[in-house]
Amino acid sequence: MTGAAKRFAQISTASPVKPPTRSLRRAVVLGGSMAGLTAARVLSDHADEVLVVERDESAGEGPRPGVPQGSQVHALLPAGAVQLERWFPGFVDEAVAAGAVTLPPDGARVQLWVNGDLRPNAPAERDVPVLVTTRPFLENLVRARTLALPNVTQVPGRAWGLEFSGSRVTGARYTRDGDTELVEADLVVDATGRASRLGDWLEEAGWERPPMRRMPIKLNYATALFAYDETVSDQWSVISQSGAAFTPDGRARIGGVLRVEGNRWIMLVSGYADDRPSSDPSEFRTRCKRDFPDVFGAIAEKARMLSDVVTYHQADSRRRDFHAVTRFPAGLVAVGDAVASFNPVYGQGMTSAALHASCLSHYLMSSPDHNHPATEYFQLTRVVVDAAWQLSTFADLELPHVNGPYPPAYRMIRWLSGKIFQASLTDPSVNQRLARTTTMLAHPNTLATPTTLARALWRTTVRRPSE
Ligand SMILES: Cc1cc2nc3c(=O)[nH]c(=O)nc-3n(C[C@H](O)[C@H](O)[C@H](O)COP(=O)(O)OP(=O)(O)OC[C@H]3O[C@@H](n4cnc5c(N)ncnc54)[C@H](O)[C@@H]3O)c2cc1C
Structure with a gap:
């Protein structure tokens, strides 16, 4: 496995985390949606108090204004379900009891059509639940579990800036019922989604804005x-x-x-x-x-x-490359779509958000010095973003109206991925490995092993698919 694939495997683990000694007094999370809530869950292990500031007053059964995409189909990839179960033990059973659908493990009642052909189902993995729900239903379950934690509170408010002191962020400002509130914090988490204004706030205070890439x-x-x-x-x-x-x-x-x-x-x-x-x-x-x-x-x-x-x-897939910033204040991280948001057809967004929470956990478990920028956190998040970006933007380069940016060695990778895809139609082992990457259970680099590549080439070149 490559370094990135190994790191990804550690981040996407299903193993529970041993509760650590708390090193933060207060953590503030701006935005109380999938990324903010899962981050708050992780922070509840590390901070005496976690405050979530969310601009929507309340969430009902249907979509809410702060998450306008909430009425659209939202598939939770298996890796996302693994993380939700990891942070909220019993989550899957609870979701099913509340009405969520789980897909039959034998692949019955499930169809994937690609280019007009019905694809063979990759065998379902033991211990990896597949939950199917609407977006508000899933988010409400995550919210209920997060806010049930004794040290997590949510307040209604619109965040509009950060408080800085020297080389660190010391709090956040938000408006609540027309009044401005300042909340002090050892760590501020931006989870305000793809339209995040964090770059503006940083620049206004003389810090560097994370560079944004768009497709x-x-x-x-x-x-x-x-x-x-x-x-x-x-x-x-x-x-x-x-x-x-x-x-x-x-x-x-x-x-x-x-x-x-x-x-x-x-x-x-x-x-x-x-x-x-x-x-x-x-x-x-x-x-x-x-x-x-x-x-x-x-x-x-x-x-x-x-x-x-x-x-x-x-309009676009976009990523903010926090890892590329050379001057960044301590006491500040970002999660979820505020870091990267992809073409939704690949269903990577909520799972990425849950994996960012895992990155936050890994980072905080390493007992970092909170007076230094969270560089290691952004390096971990980069692994998750790269994995999702690699898959989704690579596939989108096939769209007639998308003209780049092209990754290095694009033609070669395209040729090899074509072989892997073709082989997956007849070779259950290649199919399984491919499915693990598209469901974010494994990093896409795991496909670039000599065994998988040789198998794909043998299937598609030496052996005719009909054999
Ligand atoms: C059409 C569509 C379909 C999608 N389908 C899928 C799918 O099938 N599977 C999947 O996994 N993902 C899907 N996604 C992506 C998914 O919606 C996002 O990746 C996911 O919601 C990210 O969560 P988030 O918490 O980072 O951001 P969001 O869910 O966008 O939440 C941001 C939160 O921040 C709050 N907020 C914003 N500004 C402020 C402020 N100033 N102060 C306080 N609060 C603030 C908002 O009210 C909101 O609650 C889809 C997206 C779209 C657009």
């Missing part, structure tokens, strides 16, 4: 909920992705239908660039029938639509 993806989503109806279909998870070369109109598309809590399906259709699904239900049905396997059309036509069709546009 324009111009992704358009439309999602609706349907009543689950076995007379229409017994499928629980169907994902269909087709590259531009495989659709009649030359447009890449991804669609998904997942059975979720409340005996419902949530169904997504998507397009890129000027291929923009609207919120018109009849257009949604047309797209389901025209662009995706039959089950999409059947559900869209025959099952009862329970919601409006809700659209969402995401």
